Amino acid sequence: MPLKNDLSRSLAAFEQDRTLVVVLEISLSTWLVGGLVPGVVRQPAKKLGADEHELLKLIHRWRAEASRAGREIDRICVAFEAGRDGFWLARWLAAKGLEAYVIHSASVAVSREHRRAKTDRLDTELLKRAFLGWLRGEPGHCGMAAIPTVEEEDARRPSREREKLVGDRTRIINRMKAALVRFGIRGFKPALRKAAERLDGVRTAEGNPLPANTRAELRRDMARLRVVVDQIKEIEDDRLRKLGATSEIEPGPPAMVRLIARIVGIGVETADMLVREVLSRDLRDRQAIARYAGLTGSPDESGSRRREKGLARAGNARVRSRHDPAGVALPAVPTGEQVGKMVSGANGRPAWEHTQDNDRGARAQAVDRPVAAGHDRPGSRRSFAAARCVTEGSRRGRGSLISAMTRVGGNPPYRMASLPKREWSPISEPSCRCE
Numbered sequence: 001m002p003l004k005n006d007l008s009r010s011l012a013a014f015e016q017d018r019t020l021v022v023v024l025e026i027s028l029s030t031w032l033v034g035g036l037v038p039g040v041v042r043q044p045a046k047k048l049g050a051d052e053h054e055l056l057k058l059i060h061r062w063r064a065e066a067s068r069a070g071r072e073i074d075r076i077c078v079a080f081e082a083g084r085d086g087f088w089l090a091r092w093l094a095a096k097g098l099e100a101y102v103i104h105s106a107s108v109a110v111s112r113e114h115r116r117a118k119t120d121r122l123d124t125e126l127l128k129r130a131f132l133g134w135l136r137g138e139p140g141h142c143g144m145a146a147i148p149t150v151e152e153e154d155a156r157r158p159s160r161e162r163e164k165l166v167g168d169r170t171r172i173i174n175r176m177k178a179a180l181v182r183f184g185i186r187g188f189k190p191a192l193r194k195a196a197e198r199l200d201g202v203r204t205a206e207g208n209p210l211p212a213n214t215r216a217e218l219r220r221d222m223a224r225l226r227v228v229v230d231q232i233k234e235i236e237d238d239r240l241r242k243l244g245a246t247s248e249i250e251p252g253p254p255a256m257v258r259l260i261a262r263i264v265g266i267g268v269e270t271a272d273m274l275v276r277e278v279l280s281r282d283l284r285d286r287q288a289i290a291r292y293a294g295l296t297g298s299p300d301e302s303g304s305r306r307r308e309k310g311l312a313r314a315g316n317a318r319v320r321s322r323h324d325p326a327g328v329a330l331p332a333v334p335t336g337e338q339v340g341k342m343v344s345g346a347n348g349r350p351a352w353e354h355t356q357d358n359d360r361g362a363r364a365q366a367v368d369r370p371v372a373a374g375h376d377r378p379g380s381r382r383s384f385a386a387a388r389c390v391t392e393g394s395r396r397g398r399g400s401l402i403s404a405m406t407r408v409g410g411n412p413p414y415r416m417a418s419l420p421k422r423e424w425s426p427i428s429e430p431s432c433r434c435e
Helices: 052-068 088-095 120-135 150-155 156-183 193-200 214-246 253-261 268-279 285-295 319-323 362-366 401-406
Strands: 019-026 030-036 045-049 074-079 099-102 297-302 305-311
Touching: 019 052, 019 120, 030 120, 045 362, 074 088, 074 120, 074 305, 074 401, 088 099, 099 120, 150 156, 150 193, 150 401, 156 214, 156 268, 156 319, 193 319, 214 253, 214 268, 253 268, 268 285, 268 319
Parallel strands: 019 074, 074 099
Antiparallel strands: 019 030, 030 045, 297 305
16 A cells, blocks of 8 residues: 555556656756647657746646647646745646656766756756656656745754854854964954954964954954854744744644753754654655665675665755764763763753753763663673663664654654643654653
8 A cells, every 4th residue: 555655656547648757957047948748759858947837837838738649637636846936836836737856866877978968958858758767656766846835945044044044154164263373373252242452462373463364353253153043043042932932732843842951861852853844744644754864874885795885865964963862972971870860960941951962962961861772781892872861761763763653653743742641652652851
């Protein structure tokens, strides 16, 4: 029986004599449109400007040609590769009553020749063959990307913007430090708030003040750094304000963020990213979640050779880079502590109040942590993969956060936040909280 949200093949019957198939090769300024028109021997191809209204006129013209050839069109399917244009065209076509699909670019098989011919017309024919196989319900031709709504896309913007701003902050600080090191200055911290006031008193290794152009450059970088830091704080404060304004019992993404942020070592930023990027999607099963994060294996088997090349590293790189935020290097658990027991420390704040996960180092996370499986045995080695939020008596502490949440039978991760407390999975029981 086909499972829900199975985008690897079409679940609707394909009647080729009554279906108009259209594929697009989209570029910045022009679109190449290829079609398969029932009753017409030739396979038309037309180059248009980047205009959706002209595209709709062309589709209706091809539909009229099919009608003149004695074919009544009941279904119009349009497909194009995912790219920089996003999903706006698919939503616009769907609003006009057409079936719009976005093909996952990496799912289309191409020739492995060293110097294969590549033109827009050849790519259009390749997409057409893959799309026809998908419409016939044959697996393996191509895969489709789920088309998000405008609200779902907009909800991912704060986390992605913050990620970009954190990278900008790191680049600015590194650039300032590199400018200071050229003069033998290593103890000055340009990221401090009062760094601009103390810049005039900085002396080089020879005891001379910094050159005028270098001081001016550093002041501009410090002003730019203050703007970036203020924008990061604005995003974080706005996220906390929205979380506080929603009800704790109302199901939805905010409740899921609060639920995941209870796990020690995971802050609101990582929890929000996981919910918006993965857990709010209606994925088919836990294997689909692993494939989306790029956590599946890549076996290399040929003849008698049997080896594993490691993780596939496909899918969403943001999820893959943070799929194991709780797996930090924790010190060895003292003898006598039980698996799943909360270790109290000086830090009594709940884990969800830590808005920036990077500020919580290994020591800060170790002061209030659950004892990971395998650390209660005498002489056990420190393990990155074993530091998990596990329940009392559980020995399954070797998976990541995503695999831990998807191991729960009958409670998919996108339903966990809407379940009553008595139906929560073991991963979300109170034993995993910072009480």
